Amino acid sequence: MLKSAKYVFQGIICLLLLSACNSTKFLQEDQYLLRSNTIKLKNEEKIENKRILQDELPGFYRQRKNSNFLFFFPREWFYFKTSDPGDTTKLDRFIRRVIAEPPAIYSEQLADETASNMERYLRQKGFLDADVLVEDDINRKRTKANVTYYVYPNRPFLIDSVFFSSEDPIIDSMLQRVKEESHFQPGNQLDLGLYEQEKQRVTAFLRNNGYAYYYGNYFDQVEVDTLDQDHKGKVYFNVLNPFGDSTHQRYRIGEVTILPDYDPISTDSVFAIDTIIDGYRFLLEKNAFDVRPQTLIKTMFLRPGDLSSEQNYQRTGRQLSALGMYRFWRIKPEPDPDEPGILNYRVELTPNYKMELGADFEVNYTNRSTSGAGNLIGFAINPSFRNRNLLGGGETLLTNFSTGVEMNFSDRSRFWNTVDLRLQTELFFPRFRDYLGFWSLYNAQPINKKRRAEEDSFYAQLRENAATRLSLSYNYLLIIDWYKYNLFNASYGYDLQRTPTKRYLLNHVGVDLLIPQTQPQFDTLLADNPFLRNSFGQQLFVSLLFRDFNYVYNGRPNRFNESNYFSFSLEMAGAELWAANNIYNGLANRNDIWRLSDTINFSQYARLEMDFRYYKQNTSKRSIASRFNFGIARPFGFTTDVPYVKQFFVGGPNSIRAWAPRGLGPGGYQDPNALDRENNFRLYQTGDLKLEFNLEYRFEILWQMKGALFLDAGNIWTIREDPARCGSQFLFSGTERADGCFNDPFYKQIAVGGGFGLRFDFSYFIFRLDMGVKLRNSYPNFRDESGNALERAYWESFRSFGLSRVAFNFGLGYPF
Template sequence: MIKNNIKFKSVIAVSTLAIFSSCSNTKFLKEGQMLYTGAEVKVEGDSISKKQKKALKAELEDELTPKPNSSFLGLRPKLYAYNIAKEPKKDKGFNYWLKYKFGEKPVLLGDVDKEFNKDIIVNYSENKGYFNAQAKYDTISKNKKARVIYTLNPKSQYLISQVKFQEDSTLINKEIQNLKDKSLLKVGNPFDLGVIKAERERIDNGLKEKGFYYFSPDNLIIQADSTVAKNHKVELNVKLKDQTPDLAKEQFSIDNVIVFPNYNIRDVKEGKYQIPMDKDSLSKYAYGDIYVIDSEHKFKPKIFDRALYFKKGDIYNRADHNLTLNRLISLGVFKFVKNDFIVSDSLNHKFDAYYSLTPRQIQSLRLETLGRTNSANYGGGEVNLNWTHRNFFRGAEQFKASVYGAFDVQMGGAKDANNIIRVGAKTQLSIPRIVAPFRFNSSSAFVPRTNIALGYEYQSRTELYTLHNFNASFGYVWKENVRKEHDLKVIDITMVAPQTITDKYREQIDGNPEKGIPPNPTLGRVVEKQLIFGPTYTYTYTNTTSPQTNTFYYRGMLDLAGNITGLVTGANAKKGDQKDVFGVPFSQYAKMEHDFRFYHKFNEKTSFASRIIAGLAYPYGNSEFVPYSRQFFVGGSNSIRAFRARTLGPGSYDPRTQNASFYFDQAGDVKLEMNAEYRANIVKFLNVAAFVDAGNIWLINDEINAQGQITRPGGKFSKDFLNELAVGAGVGLRLDFSILILRLDLAMPLRVPYYEKGDRWVLDRIKFGDSSWRKDNLILNIAIGYPF
C-alpha cells in the first residue's frame, strides 16, 4: 500500500515539476560551478562526404561521457526535483523517491574529462578507418551553463585492398578456408574494427558447427597492413594465433550421452551426483544410445531420446547443442537445464555429454481471483481454481484442470442489461509429441504438442435465459522457430443447448403486437440449439521479440465447420433441406480472420503501434446464418474504444431503435478494424498514449422476421461500407507496476455510422464543457495490458 501511495503521489509530482522546472536550476549551483548541458562534435575537412560526416558525428556524440541531465521540452524536471527535495533522513519515503529515484544529480562541467573524450573521438575514428584523425576541443559557457565543442579532422578513410586467409595443412585451417567465401571482409569496403570483430565471431560460429568445441574468437588474429598499398588502402591477413592451444585445434565427437533428470544442488553437496560417471556402472542405465540416471523412474527414457539431438559418434556442432537445450526446456517439466562436456578420450578427441536437469514442481494448485469492469456498464469478478500436473504419464505430459465461476452485474446505463453468471470446468492434456498415424519430424527448438481439451460452461443471463455449452477439441501445436507458430485443431466441437428461456425473452423473439414489439429472430439464434464441428487452423508470425526499429505481428485464422458432412448429406438450408446430427442441425460455414500489426520504435521512450483486422464468416449448405458464438464483435477496451463493448454495428444499424428492454450484443459476419496509437514514456512506470480507432461489422445476409421486415436495417455489407466506418479517438494512461500494466483509456466518437448520411462526422459537436455531452460521449476503458 505504501509503495502504491508513493507511485500515486509521483504522478502528481511529475505534473507539478513540469510547471515549476522552468525556474533556473543554476541558482542551486555553488560558486564556480557550471551546469554541463552537453557536447557537440563538428567534423571538418574535405576528405569525406557530407553523408559520412553526418554518420560519424552521430556515432561519436553517442560515445561521449558523461551525458547531461535529461530534458523534456527544454526543461529539466528531474534535475529540479533533485535540487528542491530536502536531504532525506531515511532511504525510503516520498522525499527519498523524489530526490534519488525520480530526481537526477546535477552533471557539472567539472565532471567532464575533455582529454578522455578527445581520445575516444580519435580512437573511434581510427577504428572506422580514419587512421590519421586529429581532434581538439573548446568550452563555451554562459550564465553558469557550459557545453563542450569537439572538432574532428578525420582525413581520408582507408579502404580494404586485399583479404588473405593464410593457408596450412591442418584440419582446422581447411575448415577456415571453406568459410572464407562468405567473409564479411570485402575488397573496397572501409576498414572497420567492428566488422573485423564480427568476422572473427562468424568464423568461430562456423568452426563450432564442425566440432571445434574449444575454439574461441580470440584464437584468430586479423592483421592490417597499410604500408604495402598506396592511396589510403589496407591489406588484411586472417590467421590463427601462434599461441592457439592444441585443444582448440581439435575436432571433437560425442562419446556417451548421459542424462540426470532429477538433479538438484543438495545431491552435489552430499556427493550423490558425480561427473564423470564410472563407465562400468553406466550399462544398467542404457536406453538405446543414451544413459538415463533415474533410479526412481520418474520419467520415461524415450522423452529424452526424442529431445536429444546428439547421438554417440556424432561430430559436435553448436546448432544441435542449442537445439537440445531449448527442446529440454520447452518440455515444460524442467526448471533448469545444465550441460557439460567432459573429455573421455583425448587421443581420439571424444567427450561425453552430460545433461543435468532440475525438475519443476510436478503438481501445483493455484487459486485466482479478479475484478473487472467494461465499457458496457458491467462490473464483476471471477474465481478460478487451477490444478496442473506436469508429468501426468511420466512422459512430460501436462494435464490441466480448472473450475471457475464468474458474475457480471450491470452498474448503470439507459436500460436493464441484466446480470450474467457463468460457472464451468475445463481440462486439457498436452502431450509433447505429435500423436498421429503419420510420422512428423521437427527440427525446431520447440517441442511439438498434441492437445486434447474438454470443457463445459453453464451461463445464466438473469430474467432472460440459461445455456449449457459443451466443447471438445483434438489438435496439434508446433513452432517452426521463435517467429512462426502453427495451431491445427483437427476437430473442434461445440454444443450449445438452452435450459430455460423466459417469457420476457421469448416475447422479444416472437414479438408482441399489443406492446409494439416486432419479431426479432436474431435474438432467437442466441439461444437456439447449436452443433458446430470441424477443423480450425491458426498461423502466427512475429518478430516483436527482436530488438528492432520496425517489428511485425500477423495472425491468420481459418475455421471450416460442417463442410464434409454438409457435402455428403447434400444439405441445403435455403431450400428447406436442413440436416440434423443427433437431432440438432449442424452449422456449416467458412470463416477467416487476419490480424496484422506494425510497431515502429522512434527511440527508447516513444513508439508507434498500429493494427488492421479483417474477417469474413460465410454461411452455406446446412446454414443460412453463421452461429452467434462464431460471429464478430467490435467496441470495448481492446477494439474501437469510443463505443461500448459489442454495441456497435452492424453497418449503419442504429441500436437505439431496438424495442428490447435490454441491450443485446451486436454481431456480424464481416469485420474491418483499424487502430493507430502513439506511445510515450514519461517516467519509469508512467506511460501516455494518443490513439485513433476505426471500423465496424456487417452482415452477409439481411435478417428477416415473420412479417418480412428487416430486423437490423442498414446492417448488410455493401459497396458503401467505407461510409459506415465508425471512428473514435482518445488519450490514455498506462501505469506499469512491473507485475501488471493498468491501462486507462478515455475515448470519444468522431464519426458515428448510424447517424444520417452527411451528418456522421461529429467533430463540430464536441462540447467538453457540457456535462450531458461528456456523459453521452466520453467512454472510460479500464483494462490490463496493452490493447495490441
C-alpha cells in the same frame, strides 16, 4: 468577456508556475545548463545507411540535457530545491530519489570526448578519414548552452578481398570452405563493427564440427591493409593455435550417461539400475523408470560416435526443457582420461513435481455512464491443475477452470449482469505424432525428399520441436434476462516454437457445438434483426483436416530500440462436410442439406485476423506503442451468416476505449440500446469486418506510476447490406436506399476516441486505469448540444464537458 478573462487568468498562473521553476538562478558564475545536443551530418557524397549513423551517434554523448517532470517541470530544479544541508526529510529524500536529476552542467572537456568517441566509431564503420567538430552556443543571459556536433564521415573504404588462415592445416582447410559465408564480402563497406559477429560465426562453425574447446580468443584481431588511392582495404583473419600446442584437439562423442532421477544434494548415490539402452547408459537410484527410456532417448541429439557439436548440445537442452518434467537439467562434457579425442557426456535430470496447482485473479471495470447505463465491475478466478508425465511418456495434462461474474452497482434491481464459466483440459505429448498420416503423405512427395533432410525446413522443425495437443473445453455464458449459451469444443493439433521469436499453432481436427437459449427480451430484438437471428441459432462447427492456423512473431528490439509483433490467424469450419454433402447430392441426384438434427445445423465459414504492433523505446522513461488490427469473416456453402460467436466487435478496455464492448457500429449504425437505461447496457453489435488502430505514448510519472496518452480509431462493418441496421455495410462510396437510409463510405465511419491512462507497475502485474473520450462518431450528428441544426457533423463538440462523457476502463496489464 468573463470567459476570456478566465482563460487569461489561467494562462498567467501557468506562466508564473513555469517561471518559478527556473533552474538557471541556482547556477554559479561560468556555469551553463546543457539545453540541447544536435548532430549535423556533412558529406559531399550520399551516405549509405544514414539512418544507422543518425540513431547510433547520439549514444556517444557524454552528457545529456535534463528531462522534465510531467512535461513542463525541469527535474534539475527539484534537485536544487532539495540539496541544501537542511533538506533531510523523508519527502526531500523521496523527491531526490524519484523526481530530481543532477543538473547537466555543460563541460567542454566532455564535449571533446564525445567528438573523439564519434570519430572512433565512424572509423570502425569504415569511414577512416572521418572528422567531428564541436561548436557550443551560449545564450545571451549566459545560462544555457546548445552544443552542435558537425560530423564529416568523408568517403568510406570498401573491402577489396578477405583472407583466412591458420597454422593448423585441418582448421585452415575448413575455413577456406566456409569463407564465402563471411560477413566481410568484397565490394561491401569496410565495417569493422562486424568483427564480433564474424568471430562468433567462426567459433560456432568449429564448435559444431568437433572442436568442443575452441574459444573466440583464438580468433586473432582483424588486420586491414588499406589502399588509400582506391579507398579499399584487404582484410586478414587468423586462427591461432592453443598455447603450447601445434593443433587444436578435435573430439568425438564417447559414452552418454543419463541420470533421470538425479538429486543434486545427494553425494553418495547408490544406483539400483545401471543399463545400456540403444547405446545410452542409464543410471537410476530407483528400481523402475518413471519416464520411458525411449522418451528420453528421443530428446538426445548427442549420439555416441558422432563429432561433438555445440548445436546438438543446445538442441538436446531445448528438448529436455520442452518436456516440462524437470526442475533442473545439466549436460556435463568430460574428456575421456584414457582415450584422447573422446568426449563423454553426463546428463543430470532433477525431476519436477508431478502435480501442481495454481490460480490467477482478474479484475476489470468498464464505465457506462456515457449512456446512462451505469458501470460494470467484473471479477474472475482461474484455478489450474497440471499433471506431468501422465502416461509415463512425458505427457502433460493441463486443466484450467475460469469462473467470472460481472456486476452493476448502479442498478440494484439488476445487480448481476454476466456469469461466465470455462473449463479447458489439454493433453500435451512431448513429440510430434502424425495420427492422421497427413504429414507423412506430404513428406513422401518427391519435391519434399530433399527438403525433409534439411534441419531448417518446416517439416524437420515440426518433427523435432512440435508438441502434439489434444484439447477439450466447455464454456457457459449467461447474460441475465438476455441470453445464455453452452459451447463445447474438441480439437487436435500441434504447437511449435520454431525459434525464440516465432510460434506456430495448427489444429487439424476441430469440433464445436453451440447451443444458445434466448430470453423474451432478446427474442424481440431477433425478430427485428435477421442478421443477428441467422447467426444466433444452434450450430455445429466441424473440421476434419484443417481447423485453424495461428502464427505469432514476437520480435526482439533492434539497434534502434524498435520491436514488432505480428500474429496471423486463419480459421475454417465445415469445408469437408460441405464438399461431402455436395458430392453425395451429385451422386444421388438430390438437394439435401445435412443437419445433426432439426434444430442444429452444420456451419460453414472462414475467418481471418491479423494483428500488427510496433514499439519504439525513445528513452528509458518514454516509449511509443501502436497496433493495427484487421479481421474478416465470411460464410460459404449452406450457411448464410457467420456464427455470432465468430464475428468481430470493438470497444472496451483493450480496444477502442471511449466505447463499451460491442457498443460501436457496425458502420454508421447507432445501437438504440446504447441510449436505453433500462437494458443494463446489454450490447450485442458485431460485424463481418474489423479495422482498428491504436496509438499510445507511454511515459514515466514517478516511482511505479506511469502514464499514457492514447488515440484509438476503427469500427466494424457487415459485408452485405443489413436492412435492419442502416449504414452498417462496408462500402468504398456512399449510397442511399429508397427508404432514405444513407450508407456513408467506410472511411467516413471511422470512429475516433482518445484519452489518458494511469498504470501502476508492480513488476509481477500492472493495474491500469484508462479514461477515454469520444472525439469522432461513426454516424453523423444533425444537431449540436444546443439543439442547433448541423450539416452532417461527425466530430464531437466540447462546449459543455464533464465526467459523464468520460469512459473509465480498469484492467490488468497493457492493452497491447
